[in-house]
Amino acid sequence: MGESMPQYRSAAEGNFLFEYLDHTADIQIHAWGCSLEEAFANAGLGMFNYMTPLSEIAKDPSCSRYFDVEGHDEQSLLYNFLDELLFVFSTELLVCCELTVLTLDRATWKIRAFANGEKFERGRHASGTEIKAITYSAMQITEKEHDAEVFVIVDI
Amino acid sequence: MAEKRRKFHEEMKFIKRISPTQYEIAQGFVPNMRVPGICYVNSALEGLLFDELKAYSSSGGQGGFLPAVKQMANVAAMPGIVQRSIALPDMHSGYGFAIGNVAAFDMSDPDAVVSPGGVGFDINCGVRLIRTNLTEADVADKKEELAQVLFDHIPVGVGSQGIIATNTKDLDTILEMGMDYSVREGYSWAEDKEHCEEYGRMLSANPAKVSQRAKKRGLPQMGTLGGGNHYAEIQVIDKVFDEVAARKMGIDQEGQVCIMLHSGSRGLGHQVATDALTSMDKAMSRDGIKVNDRQLACTRINSQEGQDYLAGMACAANFAWVNRSSMTFLVRQAFQKIFKQQADDMDMHVVYDVSHNIAKVEEHLINGVPKQLLVHRKGSTRAFPPHHPLIPVDYQMIGQPVLIGGTMGTHSYVLTGTERGMAETFGSTCHGAGRAASRNSSRRTLDYTQVLDNLKTKGISIRVASPKLVMEEAPESYKDVSAVVDTCHEAGISKKTVRLRPIAVIKG
Numbered sequence: 085m086g087e088s089m090p091q092y093r094s095a096a097e098g099n100f101l102f103e104y105l106d107h108t109a110d111i112q113i114h115a116w117g118c119s120l121e122e123a124f125a126n127a128g129l130g131m132f133n134y135m136t137p138l139s140e141i142a143k144d145p146s147c148s149r150y151f152d153v154e155g156h157d158e159q160s161l162l163y164n165f166l167d168e169l170l171f172v173f174s175t176e177l178l179v180c181c182e183l184t185v186l187t188l189d190r191a192t193w194k195i196r197a198f199a200n201g202e203k204f205e206r207g208r209h210a211s212g213t214e215i216k217a218i219t220y221s222a223m224q225i226t227e228k229e230h231d232a233e234v235f236v237i238v239d240i
Numbered sequence: 241m242a243e244k245r246r247k248f249h250e251e252m253k254f255i256k257r258i259s260p261t262q263y264e265i266a267q268g269f270v271p272n273m274r275v276p277g278i279c280y281v282n283s284a285l286e287g288l289l290f291d292e293l294k295a296y297s298s299s300g301g302q303g304g305f306l307p308a309v310k311q312m313a314n315v316a317a318m319p320g321i322v323q324r325s326i327a328l329p330d331m332h333s334g335y336g337f338a339i340g341n342v343a344a345f346d347m348s349d350p351d352a353v354v355s356p357g358g359v360g361f362d363i364n365c366g367v368r369l370i371r372t373n374l375t376e377a378d379v380a381d382k383k384e385e386l387a388q389v390l391f392d393h394i395p396v397g398v399g400s401q402g403i404i405a406t407n408t409k410d411l412d413t414i415l416e417m418g419m420d421y422s423v424r425e426g427y428s429w430a431e432d433k434e435h436c437e438e439y440g441r442m443l444s445a446n447p448a449k450v451s452q453r454a455k456k457r458g459l460p461q462m463g464t465l466g467g468g469n470h471y472a473e474i475q476v477i478d479k480v481f482d483e484v485a486a487r488k489m490g491i492d493q494e495g496q497v498c499i500m501l502h503s504g505s506r507g508l509g510h511q512v513a514t515d516a517l518t519s520m521d522k523a524m525s526r527d528g529i530k531v532n533d534r535q536l537a538c539t540r541i542n543s544q545e546g547q548d549y550l551a552g553m554a555c556a557a558n559f560a561w562v563n564r565s566s567m568t569f570l571v572r573q574a575f576q577k578i579f580k581q582q583a584d585d586m587d588m589h590v591v592y593d594v595s596h597n598i599a600k601v602e603e604h605l606i607n608g609v610p611k612q613l614l615v616h617r618k619g620s621t622r623a624f625p626p627h628h629p630l631i632p633v634d635y636q637m638i639g640q641p642v643l644i645g646g647t648m649g650t651h652s653y654v655l656t657g658t659e660r661g662m663a664e665t666f667g668s669t670c671h672g673a674g675r676a677a678s679r680n681s682s683r684r685t686l687d688y689t690q691v692l693d694n695l696k697t698k699g700i701s702i703r704v705a706s707p708k709l710v711m712e713e714a715p716e717s718y719k720d721v722s723a724v725v726d727t728c729h730e731a732g733i734s735k736k737t738v739r740l741r742p743i744a745v746i747k748g
Binding site (some may be wrong): 102105107108109110111112129132135136156159160163164167171173174175177204205206210211212213214216217218220221222223237239240 | 292304305306307332333334335336339360362387397398399400426452453456458460461468508510513514518521522524533534535537675676677678679680681705706707708710726736748
């Protein structure tokens with residue numbers, strides 16, 4: 085499986101470790117990293133970048149914060165993590181341009197992450213496309229030594 | 241993902257054309273199917289359907305997604321499903337249910353389920369049509385100005401916030417009372433309610449079943465259009481197919497100006513759906529319910545989670561009606577400002593308001609016996625026939641109006657429901673064009689300025705917040721809405737009344 089994957093990871097956005105894959109109605113975010121922690125964080129960045137280009141987002145120290153999220157298995161942890169980020173965007177308009185998953189506990193399925201970014205301002209920041217929700221549809225999380233990747237479809 | 245994928249030609253053995261507008265998906269296409277699937281698709285549209293399946297059969301399992309035919313077949317495997325899983329011509333891959341998927345579950349069967357994936361994240365996303373007595377000639381020289389005023393009045397796109405003040409207390413009232421709130425506060429005319437499904441208020445709503453998270457997302461977004469495929473359009477009547485029905489709806493003059501709104505329950509609805517998915521995901525293992533796809537999370541209708549979801553969904557539905565009503569108010573204000581006339585002098589009545597993402601308890605005849613069913617319509621419009629007790633008095637003779645929103649720059653349609661649709665599709669028909677190309681490929685292959693130029697040459701004024709969205713939402717990314725509507729018309733599940741053409745588009 086997976087021997088010949090010419091386009092695989094080839095469509096990465098800028099220097100980021102995520103890309104957007106084809107889906108008829110929505111968008112599939114494919115994110116990767118050296119560890120599951122990195123892959124999760126990159127999936128979050130991939131989501132924000134779809135709503136507004138992260139290259140234009142500055143780091144406002146007053147906006148930096150911690151996220152604590154839990155799930156009941158690997159997939160629900162990713163789902164809940166992204167859902168929390170989307171919730172913070174929807175209610176406080178916070179866009180994160182830097183995300184670090186500090187701890188990912190596989191016994192209790194808990195995540196602690198640290199984020200930097202700033203508030204989205206219409207007019208100053210470019211509008212991308214609004215994301216409605218995270219889905220479990222065709223969600224995949226795979227982990228190998230020094231490599232991890234996630235596939236998640238978000239609803240547009 | 242352990243199961244081995246079949247080859248495309250092996251998959252095709254389960255799919256049989258049974259009429260010029262229908263395919264049957266036989267049991268066995270996916271595991272545990274309880275009923276067959278029926279796809280309404282004609283030869284012009286079938287290519288798109290099979291392309292998804294072909295891509296799936298030949299892919300290696302890295303990434304990828306389930307094709308719509310697989311999804312609607314997975315729905316046919318859910319407990320309590322009645323007769324058939326139905327896919328309409330605008331079908332395409334969604335999450336859980338396909339988009340354009342209808343399924344009914346028997347309320348008297350204790351194992352029957354309700355699924356948030358069968359409604360979608362945008363609960364009560366729908367379309368509203370407002371008529372005017374203006375003609376295309378009246379608006380010709382004011383079109384640009386009108387588009388700008390509408391764009392200024394209606395907040396659209398990423399991070400937009402409503403301008404209609406709402407506090408937490410109002411929000412609970414909105415969730416409980418739906419459009420009765422809008423009428424009370426003076427945003428809606430009393431007669432607007434008569435022309436909405438459920439009269440703009442689902443009585444089963446219980447705001448206590450909506451999480452604080454959902455309320456927090458909904459609060460700043462009242463009266464906002466949203467992004468994606470949502471829009472506000474100024475349209476003109478382009479062709480009348482059924483004069484009697486068109487006259488009844490007051491939209492029988494070619495060149496007559498109408499306004500179409502396409503929007504839903506915003507962040508509130510998205511969060512209600514997300515919360516329900518999360519709670520059901522847990523409940524399913526407890527109750528031993530097995531489904532073929534995790535996104536099909538469901539629960540028994542009579543379980544606590546099922547009842548809570550239905551009460552929360554009704555709140556989100558009410559929010560969506562108030563949202564469309566708030567925007568109707570803004571549209572009327574904009575027209576008053578430009579034409580210096582009162583909205584009622586311009587005859588700005590709501591023709592109808594449909595929901596195309598919702599689950600409803602309805603009575604249908606199954607083998608000649610009336611039965612209470614929970615009908616899930618995801619990307620599908622209710623289309624009740626003439627004389628049905630749940631449609632407005634003034635439309636009793638013609639059947640329920642069905643509003644089909646086209647895509648940016650293409651036609652929209654008004655249809656009516658039929659007896660045949662009532663018998664075959666639980667009184668349901670299509671909801672729009674349905675996507676054909678992925679958002680990503682549209683971004684890659686289409687050029688922003690070219691898409692805008694194409695609209696300009698058609699004489700369409702456009703105001704849009706996001707350039708990327710213009711590419712994603714370009715008509716090239718969608719199926720031909722006329723082919724979709726024609727399939728439904730030929731199949732007899734709905735009947736064409738009028739066709740509309742856009743002259744101004746406002747989008748996120």
